Amino acid sequence: MSGNMNITLKVWRQKNNNESGKFETYNVPNVSEDMSFLEMFDVLNERLIIEGKDPVAFDHDCREGICGMCSMFINGRPHGPLKGVTTCQLHMRSFKNNDTIVVEPWRAKAFPVIKDLMVNRSAFDRIIASGGYISVNTGNAQDANSLPISKVNADEAFAAAACIGCGACVAACKNASAMLFTSAKISQLALLPQGVPERQQRALNMVAQMDAEGFGSCTNTGACEAECPKGISLSNIARMNREFLGASLTA
Amino acid sequence: MSTSTKLDSKIPEGNLEQKWTKYRSTVPLVNPANKRSLEIIVVGSGLAGSAAAASLAEMGYKVKVFCFQDSPRRAHSIAAQGGINAAKNYQNDGDSIYRLFYDTIKGGDYRAREGNVHRLAEVSGNIIDQCVAQGVPFAREYGGLLSNRSFGGTQVQRTFYAAGQTGQQLLLGAYSGLERQVGMGAVQIYSRHEMLDIVNIDGKCRGIIARDLITGKLERHFGHAVLLCTGGYGNVFYLSTNAMGSNVTAAWKAHKKGAFFGNPCFTQIHPTCIPVSGDHQSKLTLMSESLRNDGRIWVPKRKEDAEAIRTGKLNPNDLKEEDRDYYLERRYPAFGNLVPRDVASRAAKERCDAGYGVNKTGEAVYLDFKFNMMRYGRIEATKKGLHNPTDAQILQMGKDVVAEKYGNLFDMYKQITGVDPYENPMMIYPAVHYTMGGLWVDYNLMTTVPGLYALGEANFSDHGANRLGASALMQGLADGYFVIPYTIGAYLNSEIRTQAIPTSHDAFEIAEKEAQSRIDKLITVNGSKSVDYFHKKLGLIMWNKCGMERTESGLKEAISEIRALREEFWKDVRVPGEANSMNPELEKAGRVADFLELGELMCIDALNRNESCGGHFRAEYQTEEGEALRDDENFAYVAAWENKGNHEWELHKEELKYENIKIAQRSYK
Ligand SMILES: Cc1cc2nc3c(=O)[nH]c(=O)nc-3n(C[C@H](O)[C@H](O)[C@H](O)COP(=O)(O)OP(=O)(O)OC[C@H]3O[C@@H](n4cnc5c(N)ncnc54)[C@H](O)[C@@H]3O)c2cc1C
Ligand code: SF4
Ligand code: FES
Numbered sequence: 001m002s003g004n005m006n007i008t009l010k011v012w013r014q015k016n017n018n019e020s021g022k023f024e025t026y027n028v029p030n031v032s033e034d035m036s037f038l039e040m041f042d043v044l045n046e047r048l049i050i051e052g053k054d055p056v057a058f059d060h061d062c063r064e065g066i067c068g069m070c071s072m073f074i075n076g077r078p079h080g081p082l083k084g085v086t087t088c089q090l091h092m093r094s095f096k097n098n099d100t101i102v103v104e105p106w107r108a109k110a111f112p113v114i115k116d117l118m119v120n121r122s123a124f125d126r127i128i129a130s131g132g133y134i135s136v137n138t139g140n141a142q143d144a145n146s147l148p149i150s151k152v153n154a155d156e157a158f159a160a161a162a163c164i165g166c167g168a169c170v171a172a173c174k175n176a177s178a179m180l181f182t183s184a185k186i187s188q189l190a191l192l193p194q195g196v197p198e199r200q201q202r203a204l205n206m207v208a209q210m211d212a213e214g215f216g217s218c219t220n221t222g223a224c225e226a227e228c229p230k231g232i233s234l235s236n237i238a239r240m241n242r243e244f245l246g247a248s249l250t251a
Numbered sequence: 252m253s254t255s256t257k258l259d260s261k262i263p264e265g266n267l268e269q270k271w272t273k274y275r276s277t278v279p280l281v282n283p284a285n286k287r288s289l290e291i292i293v294v295g296s297g298l299a300g301s302a303a304a305a306s307l308a309e310m311g312y313k314v315k316v317f318c319f320q321d322s323p324r325r326a327h328s329i330a331a332q333g334g335i336n337a338a339k340n341y342q343n344d345g346d347s348i349y350r351l352f353y354d355t356i357k358g359g360d361y362r363a364r365e366g367n368v369h370r371l372a373e374v375s376g377n378i379i380d381q382c383v384a385q386g387v388p389f390a391r392e393y394g395g396l397l398s399n400r401s402f403g404g405t406q407v408q409r410t411f412y413a414a415g416q417t418g419q420q421l422l423l424g425a426y427s428g429l430e431r432q433v434g435m436g437a438v439q440i441y442s443r444h445e446m447l448d449i450v451n452i453d454g455k456c457r458g459i460i461a462r463d464l465i466t467g468k469l470e471r472h473f474g475h476a477v478l479l480c481t482g483g484y485g486n487v488f489y490l491s492t493n494a495m496g497s498n499v500t501a502a503w504k505a506h507k508k509g510a511f512f513g514n515p516c517f518t519q520i521h522p523t524c525i526p527v528s529g530d531h532q533s534k535l536t537l538m539s540e541s542l543r544n545d546g547r548i549w550v551p552k553r554k555e556d557a558e559a560i561r562t563g564k565l566n567p568n569d570l571k572e573e574d575r576d577y578y579l580e581r582r583y584p585a586f587g588n589l590v591p592r593d594v595a596s597r598a599a600k601e602r603c604d605a606g607y608g609v610n611k612t613g614e615a616v617y618l619d620f621k622f623n624m625m626r627y628g629r630i631e632a633t634k635k636g637l638h639n640p641t642d643a644q645i646l647q648m649g650k651d652v653v654a655e656k657y658g659n660l661f662d663m664y665k666q667i668t669g670v671d672p673y674e675n676p677m678m679i680y681p682a683v684h685y686t687m688g689g690l691w692v693d694y695n696l697m698t699t700v701p702g703l704y705a706l707g708e709a710n711f712s713d714h715g716a717n718r719l720g721a722s723a724l725m726q727g728l729a730d731g732y733f734v735i736p737y738t739i740g741a742y743l744n745s746e747i748r749t750q751a752i753p754t755s756h757d758a759f760e761i762a763e764k765e766a767q768s769r770i771d772k773l774i775t776v777n778g779s780k781s782v783d784y785f786h787k788k789l790g791l792i793m794w795n796k797c798g799m800e801r802t803e804s805g806l807k808e809a810i811s812e813i814r815a816l817r818e819e820f821w822k823d824v825r826v827p828g829e830a831n832s833m834n835p836e837l838e839k840a841g842r843v844a845d846f847l848e849l850g851e852l853m854c855i856d857a858l859n860r861n862e863s864c865g866g867h868f869r870a871e872y873q874t875e876e877g878e879a880l881r882d883d884e885n886f887a888y889v890a891a892w893e894n895k896g897n898h899e900w901e902l903h904k905e906e907l908k909y910e911n912i913k914i915a916q917r918s919y920k
Binding site for chain 1: 305309320327329330380382386395414419423426427428430434465529531532662663666669733780781835836
């Protein structure tokens with residue numbers, strides 16, 4: 001079932017990290033409003049392959065808005081126009097017939113382009129490795145219900161833990177800051193009693209790693225929160241700053 | 252029947268309750284100094300892989316982890332929604348290890364091993380403890396204790412959850428443990444790497460060949476042992492609830508190098524997924540089983556009404572209560588909407604095939620929350636001390652309760668279908684979801700290749716012919732946290748004198764050459780059809796002939812169609828781009844080539860199994876009421892297939908003995 005929308009795409013094409021890239025324009029006819037944004041790219045790629053051209057490379061996996069892999073900068077906004085929706089969950093009914101859509105990769109020094117719309121986000125893994133955990137070896141745990149946690153704290157920790165590590169916050173920020181991502185993990189663990197013993201060291205280490213990766217500083221514009229598909233709140237950044245400050249004072 | 256001499260399940264002797272505790276305290280150990288010189292390769296970073304890698308590194312082994320995504324945190328486990336089972340009995344509703352064991356064996360339609368399943372039930376409680384200690388934010392009650400919900404195939408509340416994002420939270424917990432080991436230098440991660448083959452030396456698995464997906468370079472990696480934690484192969488059907496990259500390649504390559512494949516035809520079709528909307532569709536989206544707690548499934552009683560709904564002349568909300576057929580509640584009064592998945596899926600198909608489907612294609616049924624929204628609303632009204640609330644007020648309060656429980660799922664549904672599920676009943680239809688089949692493993696989780704293990708969905712072990720909801724997360728974490736750390740000692744204990752083998756060894760050389768020549772071949776075909784073209788065709792054959800209902804003649808046709816398709820693939824596929832750079836089409840091509848081989852084996856297995864059990868429904872074998880008809884006399888075995896070259900397999904049987912459960916016709920009435 002193809003549809004009746006006619007879409008023009010301006011897509012960033014870049015062979016690899018050593019070469020410079022440029023926009024290419026493609027026309028995609030017969031787009032159905034039930035298609036997802038990525039399914040429209042599937043259709044385009046299918047055509048490019050048959051025409052003997054190189055299909056557009058982009059990251060995606062779950063297509064359910066949870067793995068954090070998809071990452072398109074659509075008409076100047078990470079994950080496109082809808083609030084709380086990842087690229088893979090964006091559907092063509094959010095666009096109009098004859099729209100021209102500009103699609104770019106995340107742009108940040110710490111996220112180098114791999115090819116076309118794919119970037120390298122392993123800096124996020126290194127931030128987690130520097131302290132985004134509770135040090136508990138397998139088998140050390142006590143009975144789960146021996147540690148009651150207020151529902152309010154548990155819910156707040158969950159809200160912070162919902163971060164999918166997509167990097168839209170970095171892409172949205174004019175300084176390419178990773179504060180929202182980093183603070184979400186620091187908050188989650190600081191809100192839970194299990195995370196308390198390591199809270200100071202965690203904040204110091206994760207912030208240091210974030211800086212070392214080349215992410216910019218935070219100037220409180222709030223673009224990250226506005227574009228985050230999982231509604232991660234700016235209050236996490238405030239909490240991280242308190243944690244960091246507290247830790248620096250004692251250190 | 253007796254078990255093939257080539258299969259030794261190594262289930263410990265002794266009575267069921269003590270098998271694991273006894274074995275665990277007698278299994279050989281490796282001392283800490285020796286652990287430091289033993290290297291383990293873990294392929295896959297989902298729940299099974301991350302849990303295993305973190306735990307083994309904590310114990311002192313040197314570990315390498317591979318995944319094809321850009322970060323281990325994105326493994327497909329992240330997408331699990333509904334929950335994880337554990338026999339904690341926190342709800343005081345009669346749960347116990349035995350009951351979880353019993354439900355799992357029965358749910359699996361008596362095609363799983365007693366020993367393995369009991370062990371799984373035993374360690375289930377430790378998993379929840381471990382996850383909470385890591386900071387996994389499970390749902391809690393106001394008193395601060397953990398909350399539970401029910402899942403299909405059980406009558407107790409033993410499912411722990413974190414809204415509709417349980418897999419995400421569990422995986423992020425395991426991932427944080429893994430990254431902690433990375434930070435400590437005990438684990439090295441190879442993300443954006445795809446394993447293309449295993450390397451056997453002198454009859455033992457000693458490493459892998461992997462492709463760096465960014466540079467396209469092939470790499471050789473040595474390990475004293477290799478753990479495949481590479482997930483399920485549901486994508487052989489093209490459309491499934493699995494992630495786009497989920498594949499069988501790692502398991503399949505191992506199969507071709509000596510690992511037997513267990514029960515390949517056991518596929519789970521999940522009853523509650525968003526129906527197909529058109530041919531552009533790239534994947535299907537699950538609506539978690541937990542929704543069946545609060546949603547009632549129905550179709551119209553009369554065909555005219557179904558027709559009127561399909562053509563948009565009738566709004567389902569306006570159809571009177573007495574004109575609706577709550578067919579699960581009607582057919583299975585004891586379990587109602589919470590029958591196991593295979594039963595619920597077939598019942599939906601039965602109604603739709605009979606002409607009662609409710610969407611344009613006729614392949615959808617309703618999952619309706621209105622009834623429970625009203626019920627919750629009334630409870631809220633009482634809590635808030637509201638006397639004489641209006642229906643509209645009650646409904647609104649009920650909607651708020653439902654939003655807190657399933658908000659993300661409802662949003663996802665609306666985003667995909669454009670229909671608001673708070674106002675209209677959801678439309679759902681069964682879709683491929685999980686594969687119970689997988690590499691055959693013994694009690695230690697070792698495959699038939701010494702030194703090669705399979706964990707999580709990649710093995711065949713615990714779910715028989717049908718998996719119960721919320722039990723895959725449990726199994727993945729059980730395998731990774733609490734089984735492999737012990738059982739691997741039984742093998743590595745005898746490997747402490749084995750020096751790391753240099754990867755210049757002939758076996759590595761040959762395996763790399765083979766992998767390279769296959770890649771070159773894929774690129775040089777330069778035909779006229781895309782990889783997806785073949786994948787979609789394969790998917791359709793599998794869905795129509797090896798899906799929810801199978802017949803002898805259909806399976807025979809499928810086998811010859813798949814063979815022909817495979818031939819066409821190698822003659823006419825077009826893979827653009829180069830081998831030595833990032834090339835997603837090349838990755839897909841390799842995976843589809845393997846699916847084309849696996850699909851044939853699945854049909855052969857389904858054809859061999861002349862009975863119906865769990866997710867395997869052979870139309871020839873059913874009761875008068877249309878329920879699955881098992882043949883315990885002739886088929887109470889695990890079918891373990893040995894690869895014998897092109898299109899050739901030999902069947903080995905592992906007899907299943909039930910000493911602690913009375914094997915019976917499964918009934919949910
Ligand atoms: C939508 C959905 C919802 C679900 N909900 C639930 C639920 O609520 N409860 C429940 O119990 N179960 C649920 N399941 C099932 C459950 O999520 C999976 O069975 C389980 O997470 C599988 O975990 P795993 O560790 O075995 O594999 P996966 O998490 O699939 O991980 C596979 C890993 O292997 C890697 N890999 C694969 N092939 C290669 C290769 N060739 N080279 C290198 N790396 C490779 C991948 O990169 C990945 O890291 C759900 C499944 C789906 C699809
Ligand atoms: S904070 Fe939001 S935008 Fe940033 S990585 Fe997490 S989910 Fe993505
Ligand atoms: S593809 Fe997984 S979040 Fe979009």
